[in-house]
Amino acid sequence: xxxxxxxxxxxxxxxxxxxxxxxxxxxxxxxxxxxxxxxxxxxxxxxxxxxxxxxxxxxxxxxxxxxxxxxxxxxxxxxxxxxxxxxxxxxxxxxxxxxxxxxxxxxxxxxxxxxxxxxxxxxxxxxxxxxxxxxxxxxxxxxxxxxxxxxxxxxxxxxxxxxxxxxxxxxxxxxxxxxxxxxxxxxxxxxxxxxxxxxxxxxxxxxxxxxxxxxxxxxxxxxxxxxxxxxxxxxxxxxxxxxxxxxxxxxxxxxxxxxxx
Amino acid sequence: xxxxxxxxxxxxxxxxxxxxxxxxxxxxxxxxxxxxxxxxxxxxxxxxxxxxxxxxxxxxxxxxxxxxxxxxxxxxxxxxxxxxxxxxxxxxxxxxxxxxxxxxxxxxxxxxxxxxxxxxxxxxxxxxxxxxxxxxxxxxxxxxxxxxxxxxxxxxxxxxxxxxxxxxxxxxxxxxxxxxxxxxxxxxxxxxxxxxxxxxxxxxxxxxxxxxxxxxxxxxxxxxxxxxxxxxxxxxxxxxxxx
Numbered sequence: 001x002x003x004x005x006x007x008x009x010x011x012x013x014x015x016x017x018x019x020x021x022x023x024x025x026x027x028x029x030x031x032x033x034x035x036x037x038x039x040x041x042x043x044x045x046x047x048x049x050x051x052x053x054x055x056x057x058x059x060x061x062x063x064x065x066x067x068x069x070x071x072x073x074x075x076x077x078x079x080x081x082x083x084x085x086x087x088x089x090x091x092x093x094x095x096x097x098x099x100x101x102x103x104x105x106x107x108x109x110x111x112x113x114x115x116x117x118x119x120x121x122x123x124x125x126x127x128x129x130x131x132x133x134x135x136x137x138x139x140x141x142x143x144x145x146x147x148x149x150x151x152x153x154x155x156x157x158x159x160x161x162x163x164x165x166x167x168x169x170x171x172x173x174x175x176x177x178x179x180x181x182x183x184x185x186x187x188x189x190x191x192x193x194x195x196x197x198x199x200x201x202x203x204x205x206x207x208x209x210x211x212x213x214x215x216x217x218x219x220x221x222x223x224x225x226x227x228x229x230x231x232x233x234x235x236x237x238x239x240x241x242x243x244x245x246x247x248x249x250x251x252x253x254x255x256x257x258x259x260x261x
Numbered sequence: 262x263x264x265x266x267x268x269x270x271x272x273x274x275x276x277x278x279x280x281x282x283x284x285x286x287x288x289x290x291x292x293x294x295x296x297x298x299x300x301x302x303x304x305x306x307x308x309x310x311x312x313x314x315x316x317x318x319x320x321x322x323x324x325x326x327x328x329x330x331x332x333x334x335x336x337x338x339x340x341x342x343x344x345x346x347x348x349x350x351x352x353x354x355x356x357x358x359x360x361x362x363x364x365x366x367x368x369x370x371x372x373x374x375x376x377x378x379x380x381x382x383x384x385x386x387x388x389x390x391x392x393x394x395x396x397x398x399x400x401x402x403x404x405x406x407x408x409x410x411x412x413x414x415x416x417x418x419x420x421x422x423x424x425x426x427x428x429x430x431x432x433x434x435x436x437x438x439x440x441x442x443x444x445x446x447x448x449x450x451x452x453x454x455x456x457x458x459x460x461x462x463x464x465x466x467x468x469x470x471x472x473x474x475x476x477x478x479x480x481x482x483x484x485x486x487x488x489x490x491x492x493x494x495x496x497x498x499x500x501x502x503x504x
Contacts, residue, residue, distance in 0.1 A: 010324065010326070010334045010335075010337060010338050011334070011337050011366050011367075012331075012333055012334040012337075013333070013337075013366065014333060015363070015364045015365075016366075018363050019363045019364050021363075022359065022360050022363035023360065023363070026352065026356065026360050029351075029352065029356065030349060030351060030352065033351040034351070097349075100347040100349075101343065101347055102347065102348070102349060104313070104343065105343055105347075105348070105403075107313060108311050108312075108313065108336065108339070108341040108343070109336060109341075109361065109364045109365075109407070110333070110336040110337050110364045110365060110407075111364040
């Protein structure tokens with residue numbers, strides 16, 4: 001339909017919904033075919049939950065037969081899922097794309113490389129959701145699980161935690177010079193916030209300053225906010241604010257520092 | 262009708278002058294060669310034409326569009342094959358062509374394009390498992406899938422065996438005969454001589470010579486059997502070419 005010798009009207013529009021869908025499906029395939037990256041965020045939190053979940057602990061008040069242990073392990077597994085996806089996996093993908101000039105290649109098509117970032121976030125969210133559902137299903141099969149006392153507050157706390165973890169992931173992707181650096185920084189950041197936030201057990205033995213910092217870093221702040229919501233207790237405004245603060249600061253800094261090549 | 266117009270373009274990175282006043286035009290349906298050693302300013306010039314870099318001064322128009330200001334429009338009609346452009350390992354040939362097709366409002370049918378490029382039997386093969394020549398053909402497919410009116414091909418046949426190079430050349434001539442204007446960046450004299458209507462020889466950020474392949478040879482030696490290689494070396498510095 002296009003006569004090559006004639007002057008042809010050049011479309012000035014960007015890519016449409018079809019391109020967004022295709023790119024998101026493509027990123028989904030990339031994540032699915034990365035076996036370790038697919039399985040670890042789904043498997044590791046489950047493993048931690050199941051291995052720690054057998055013990056006897058007093059029942060949590062007002063939650064039927066659900067023990068305090070289970071009430072802690074459930075949000076803990078959920079936060080671990082989103083932390084692995086956001087802080088370890090996503091930056092590693094994006095740093096690899098930059099290293100191998102995949103972002104640059106997209107920059108010379110109508111699709112902008114920023115679409116890849118959005119697609120990665122969407123796929124990461126879907127993977128997180130799958131991990132959370134898996135955690136809930138397995139927990140319901142193995143333990144006495146009572147529904148959260150404040151479900152909406154729980155969802156809100158989880159959304160805030162997810163936003164903070166993904167913002168940290170974007171920051172790591174922005175500053176990492178190589179894929180290996182992204183993986184290393186992601187792993188260190190993940191284990192640091194997890195250890196300080198109580199993911200490896202009680203933080204009472206940590207120096208006070210570290211334990212306090214851990215409560216406000218996204219793992220600890222997310223975990224304790226979600227635990228409070230599950231038990232129907234008020235959330236700590238400082239911790240919720242910290243999640244928002246991390247999201248805004250890490251998001252802005254990564255937007256400023258992100259290198260496309 | 263000039264499709265690419267480059268006028269007195271300059272670009273420096275800190276103290277290093279990468280492009281030092283380059284001007285040329287490429288006509289509709291032409292295969293225009295950009296030849297030169299590493300560091301001669303070829304890639305920077307081409308990246309400015311693609312809108313990936315902004316010139317310090319001078320002007321560039323592609324199909325009348327400013328590559329930076331009108332980048333949205335230009336992206337729809339410009340097909341690019343990047344030097345060392347790598348593709349995701351764990352995607353298949355068919356998936357990538359369909360993905361890139363989705364970026365453009367108008368474009369080739371992915372099946373037909375892969376058949377034309379001799380890649381139809383590799384449709385379900387991961388990029389990881391392709392030979393160098395197949396990756397090259399895939400990257401050409403991705404440059405062409407949006408039915409571009411201008412194609413920029415950088416280091417088209419680097420790393421290909423002689424057979425694959427010949428096949429690629431044939432393909433480029435077919436693309437041109439379909440009305441696509443082609444800017445070809447290359448190190449290889451034989452490739453430039455075989456494919457290009459005109460060649461700009463870059464040296465030290467400037468165009469040292471701009472002529473037809475035959476003209477380039479005649480210009481330096483005046484002997485018909487002189488190779489373009491010799492002409493090229495005579496036109497650029499007499500230092501050893503950098504590798």
